Amino acid sequence: MGENSNGDVSRETTTGGPSGFQVKTAADLADFATSLADEATPLARAAEHSVRVRLGAQSQPAMPRPTATRIMVVANQKGGVGKTTSTVNVAAALAQLGQRVLVVDLDPQGNASTALSIDHFQGTPGTYELLVEETPLADVVVPSPEVPGLDVVPATIDLAGAEIELVSIVARESRLQKALRSHPRVGGAQEAGEDRWDYVFIDCPPSLGLLTINALVAGAELMIPIQAEYYALEGLGQLLKTVDMVRAHLNPELAVSTILITMYDARTRLSAGVAEEVKAHFGDQVLKTYIPRSVRVSEAPSYGQTVMTYDPGSPGALSYLEAAREIATNAATGANW
């Protein structure tokens, strides 16, 4: 924690993107986008993205939807590696790209709920009620006020007790799986229809307790954010062991599908070294897009926003948009419904 408070971050003083192009109005954006529309440059992407956000392009799907809901678990038992930041920004980016997305906040801290501007004061129905009281998912889902197409199940501090309360509950590891699967918007086109969620992202707490186990049982794909820092790979062995255990006994469909390198600092050899090491270890599962360390990314939650709406042209937002595209184009290794 606290990485956002140090001075060692890139300075972004413009809203226009990497070259410093100043975009002040929607018309600027439109002109800029048109002039660059056919080029796959980061700048063109910036313009395209900004225009999309302004025009509410969510209604026109920008990319094909997966044939069934992809349930992605965002886990790493280390705190402060970018789980929550990556969950909310990839989810928002996919929604901006026309996908229907649900974020399940499974961390009692409720940081994902905060970043998505969803109330999560104590007593607000959310993941605690879903897991412990078996309240139906439909009763705890809230639409994001900031991003059309994005829904959220908030987490309150009550969830801290769930880790203990779940211990004595029947089928304690599969509560979340049951809750998700019994919702009409989860599944393939045939049973869940046009209104189905394309993606469910589950933001895990920094531990390997029953909450994270519930997520690993509920999902088919694991996304591991790895901070480009010293000791980045330490502790991952334990996560992968837990994944093997869950796969063997509780959820054979689970696969590590996505590794996302976060808080990358292109100026340091350390970041490059860590990225190389992660690629050597995980190969193709590592997304080509790295998320840079960026002040805009860390500021956004204090405005109840993701960086995707807070500063859509910033390098952090563009990187999350690219990461989202990569995820969407990767063949789903997930469940067959």
Ligand code: ADP
């Ligand atoms: P986790 O959920 O794994 O505990 P967070 O997503 O909360 O991690 O991130 C930890 C801290 O790092 C937060 O203060 C967040 O704002 C900051 N942070 C995450 N990603 C970035 C980034 N790309 N650039 C700058 N700060 C970041």
Ligand code: MG
């Ligand atoms: Mg978190």
